Amino acid sequence: MEKFNYGMVGLGVMGRNLLYNIADNGFSIAGFDLDKLKVTELEDGATAGTTVSGTDSLEEFVAKLEIPRKIVLMVPAGKPVDAVLENIKPLLTKGDIVIDAGNSYFKDTNRRVADLATLGLHFMGMGVSGGEKGARFGPSIMPGGDLEAFHSVRPMLEAIAAKVNGESCTAYMGKDAAGHYVKMVHNGIEYAIMQLISESYDLLHRGAELSNYQLYEVFKDWNNGELNSFLIEITRDIFQQKDSVSDGFLLDQILDKAGSKGTGKWTSEEALENGVAIPTIDAAVASRTLSSYKDERILASKLYPKSEIAKPGNTELFVQEVGDALFLATLISYTQGLSLLVKASEEYHFEIPLKDVVKIWRGGCIIRSSLLETFYAAYTEDPNLSNILLNENISKLVKSKISSLRKTIGFATSNGISTLGLQTVLAYFDAYTTENLPVNLIQAQRDYFGAHTYQRKDQDGVFHTQWESTNH
Ligand SMILES: NC(=O)C1=CN([C@@H]2O[C@H](COP(=O)(O)OP(=O)(O)OC[C@H]3O[C@@H](n4cnc5c(N)ncnc54)[C@H](OP(=O)(O)O)[C@@H]3O)[C@@H](O)[C@H]2O)C=CC1
Numbered sequence: 001m002e003k004f005n006y007g008m009v010g011l012g013v014m015g016r017n018l019l020y021n022i023a024d025n026g027f028s029i030a031g032f033d034l035d036k037l038k039v040t041e042l043e044d045g046a047t048a049g050t051t052v053s054g055t056d057s058l059e060e061f062v063a064k065l066e067i068p069r070k071i072v073l074m075v076p077a078g079k080p081v082d083a084v085l086e087n088i089k090p091l092l093t094k095g096d097i098v099i100d101a102g103n104s105y106f107k108d109t110n111r112r113v114a115d116l117a118t119l120g121l122h123f124m125g126m127g128v129s130g131g132e133k134g135a136r137f138g139p140s141i142m143p144g145g146d147l148e149a150f151h152s153v154r155p156m157l158e159a160i161a162a163k164v165n166g167e168s169c170t171a172y173m174g175k176d177a178a179g180h181y182v183k184m185v186h187n188g189i190e191y192a193i194m195q196l197i198s199e200s201y202d203l204l205h206r207g208a209e210l211s212n213y214q215l216y217e218v219f220k221d222w223n224n225g226e227l228n229s230f231l232i233e234i235t236r237d238i239f240q241q242k243d244s245v246s247d248g249f250l251l252d253q254i255l256d257k258a259g260s261k262g263t264g265k266w267t268s269e270e271a272l273e274n275g276v277a278i279p280t281i282d283a284a285v286a287s288r289t290l291s292s293y294k295d296e297r298i299l300a301s302k303l304y305p306k307s308e309i310a311k312p313g314n315t316e317l318f319v320q321e322v323g324d325a326l327f328l329a330t331l332i333s334y335t336q337g338l339s340l341l342v343k344a345s346e347e348y349h350f351e352i353p354l355k356d357v358v359k360i361w362r363g364g365c366i367i368r369s370s371l372l373e374t375f376y377a378a379y380t381e382d383p384n385l386s387n388i389l390l391n392e393n394i395s396k397l398v399k400s401k402i403s404s405l406r407k408t409i410g411f412a413t414s415n416g417i418s419t420l421g422l423q424t425v426l427a428y429f430d431a432y433t434t435e436n437l438p439v440n441l442i443q444a445q446r447d448y449f450g451a452h453t454y455q456r457k458d459q460d461g462v463f464h465t466q467w468e469s470t471n472h
């Protein structure tokens with residue numbers, strides 16, 4: 001019997017769609033899942049003429065694959081990945097390739113690389129973004145790790161990935177767990193942009209009393225302009241989705257408690273660990289946490305009632321300012337995530353090519369946007385740019401939007417509308433662009449109470465002072 005080119009473990013939302021995408025691109029592929037129903041339905045959903053086969057027997061699955069075997073895992077991160085590996089390892093032979101394409105924690109990936117290497121097996125961590133549709137018709141794919149393994153699966157990855165200007169949205173992201181690290185940061189940025197969009201919605205909806213129809217029109221305009229992106233596009237559509245169980249819009253019936261699976265939190269933890277400031281991503285994680293205190297928020301809203309919102313005088317101008325603020329805030333969210341990649345690449349010796357990162361994020365993934373084209377141009381000019389804000393063209397964009405951000409935040413704070421994300425963007429920008437920060441005082445305080453020492457502006461060296469108390 002003819003052997004299959006690829007194997008897919010996990011036939012859920014992502015695995016099934018990625019499998020069909022691989023098959024549509026001319027590769028034969030076998031699928032495995034513990035769930036019998038997903039297996040039996042697999043062949044019915046395949047495109048006619050493609051070579052797809054499903055099984056719930058791991059032994060049968062492994063035996064179906066050509067050698068060296070190339071197996072993609074699309075199961076939930078954490079224990080399920082270890083469970084699959086434990087079961088499949090005894091069935092594999094030296095030289096086989098296992099690619100974990102789920103959202104695994106990068107430190108788990110490093111551990112698994114080392115573990116499988118002892119058996120002569122290649123293990124790669126690979127980020128995939130684009131959700132269900134992306135997986136089916138062209139995701140952004142972030143592979144990393146074993147270079148030999150990467151080269152043997154590269155033709156397939158390039159075939160199934162999204163295309164922008166004829167170029168595939170996949171590239172080698174660097175050594176070890178770099179692929180999963182880049183995907184984690186992608187998701188951190190995703191959290192930040194989603195938070196900023198939801199704050200903009202609140203400002204327009206509660207602040208300027210725009211109806212869902214009007215919001216649909218605003219987001220449609222934004223998506224046709226410089227804010228063009230996947231997240232703005234889907235938000236536009238969400239505003240016009242009618243509810244199927246009640247009158248009105250579905251959005252208005254959705255409970256305001258945001259879920260999360262962990263990648264945003266990992267991004268924040270990583271930034272803290274590596275001394276990188278990503279306050280907008282942190283704020284996005286914190287906002288989801290705050291949203292979960294629904295019962296307490298109800299009590300607090302009664303204890304601290306807010307005064308009536310003073311609607312903006314000129315709605316058209318307000319919409320334009322919020323749009324500009326959102327554009328700048330989105331730009332600075334990418335900036336923060338990319339600065340974490342710069343530091344992590346040094347720290348973990350990943351050798352992440354930033355130019356390729358923004359190149360492959362231009363299409364297929366959840367954070368794809370027209371703005372990334374400008375970023376790509378900036379990294380093409382200087383691939384070692386430490387912070388995107390230091391690029392001349394980007395600085396022109398930033399300068400043209402900053403006053404709108406200040407005005408938008410002014411409106412929000414004076415009306416008691418929470419804008420944790422937007423405010424962190426402005427605070428980050430103001431701190432990053434200030435030559436002298438007030439932390440000279442923090443250094444003095446640290447030295448005063450703990451002899452922690454300080455540096456001087458006028459002399460090299462480390463100093464300590466016996467500070468004089470006036471508390472006589
Ligand atoms: N959904 C999305 O938009 C995206 C998800 N991801 C990541 O992709 C991965 C998969 O996500 P998704 O497809 O949404 O998840 P699903 O839950 O839809 O699918 C996971 C599949 O894996 C199966 N599975 C679990 N354990 C095993 C096992 N030990 N052996 C074989 N199969 C197993 C599950 O079976 P069962 O249901 O019976 O448990 C299920 O069919 C996750 O890491 C996720 O974070 C990445 C990008 C986007």
Ligand SMILES: O=C(CO)[C@H](O)[C@H](O)COP(=O)(O)O
Pocket residue numbers: 103128129130131187190259260261262263264366
């Ligand atoms: O990886 C993704 C998109 O890129 C997933 O959709 C991710 O799971 C979303 O994260 P969360 O559930 O924490 O919002």
